[in-house]
Amino acid sequence: xxxxxxxxxxxxxxxxxxxxxxxxxxxxxxxxxxxxxxxxxxxxxxxxxxxxxxxxxxxxxxxxxxxxxxxxxxxxxxxxxxxxxxxxxxxxxxxxxxxxxxxxxxxxxxxxxxxxxxxxxxxxxxxxxxxxxxxxxxxxxxxxxxxxxxxxxxxxxxxxxxxxxxxxxxxxxxxxxxxxxxxxxxxxxxxxxxxxxxxxxxxxxxxxxxxxxxxxxxxxxxxxxxxxx
Numbered sequence: 001x002x003x004x005x006x007x008x009x010x011x012x013x014x015x016x017x018x019x020x021x022x023x024x025x026x027x028x029x030x031x032x033x034x035x036x037x038x039x040x041x042x043x044x045x046x047x048x049x050x051x052x053x054x055x056x057x058x059x060x061x062x063x064x065x066x067x068x069x070x071x072x073x074x075x076x077x078x079x080x081x082x083x084x085x086x087x088x089x090x091x092x093x094x095x096x097x098x099x100x101x102x103x104x105x106x107x108x109x110x111x112x113x114x115x116x117x118x119x120x121x122x123x124x125x126x127x128x129x130x131x132x133x134x135x136x137x138x139x140x141x142x143x144x145x146x147x148x149x150x151x152x153x154x155x156x157x158x159x160x161x162x163x164x165x166x167x168x169x170x171x172x173x174x175x176x177x178x179x180x181x182x183x184x185x186x187x188x189x190x191x192x193x194x195x196x197x198x199x200x201x202x203x204x205x206x207x208x209x210x211x212x213x214x215x216x217x218x219x220x221x222x223x224x225x226x227x228x229x
Contacts, residue, residue, distance in 0.1 A: 024214035150191030
């Protein structure tokens with residue numbers, strides 16, 4: 001199927017249950033992203049800052065860009081002026097840096113705390129205790145230009161559906177507890193981003209409100225990788 005057909009099929013699946021679709025466009029060409037855009041897709045996720053900046057300059061300005069990959073503090077300044085959401089906040093230091101540059105730009109940046117749920121050492125994220133410690137800290141409560149919208153997690157890359165289900169269930173349970181304890185009066189704490197092309201159906205069953213899909217949107221075919229020229 002074409003990219004447009006994939007978008008239509010996915011939206012028919014996710015829109016009725018109010019799950020938001022982020023099209024993961026890392027390594028995809030401007031032409032491929034434009035095809036998804038023309039099909040009505042507006043949320044796109046990128047992993048690398050330079051690639052994101054280059055694509056933002058070349059594509060329509062009503063695209064809502066999400067940074068979903070690991071973000072270094074020294075690169076925050078390049079994306080703050082236009083980013084819609086940073087999903088991969090994995091430290092108080094990073095959150096403070098986002099707040100600093102958001103203040104300079106007179107903006108408030110939506111963020112998700114990335115929580116470590118996978119049984120893999122290569123994944124980034126806060127432990128459950130670390131996330132609670134961050135939210136309890138005086139440093140966090142002193143920030144005025146970031147808004148925590150929810151949590152993000154990446155499940156283990158495994159064929160075990162039970163393990164994936166358990167990890168997503170654990171994150172949903174944690175999300176509910178965090179909302180009750182720290183955001184009970186804040187309706188903007190509403191986003192649980194979990195689920196990629198290989199496991200998004202399980203994620204939705206476990207309560208995801210946002211899925212990040214690359215191959216399911218753009219196809220699994222071999223493509224020419226994006227290059228910064």
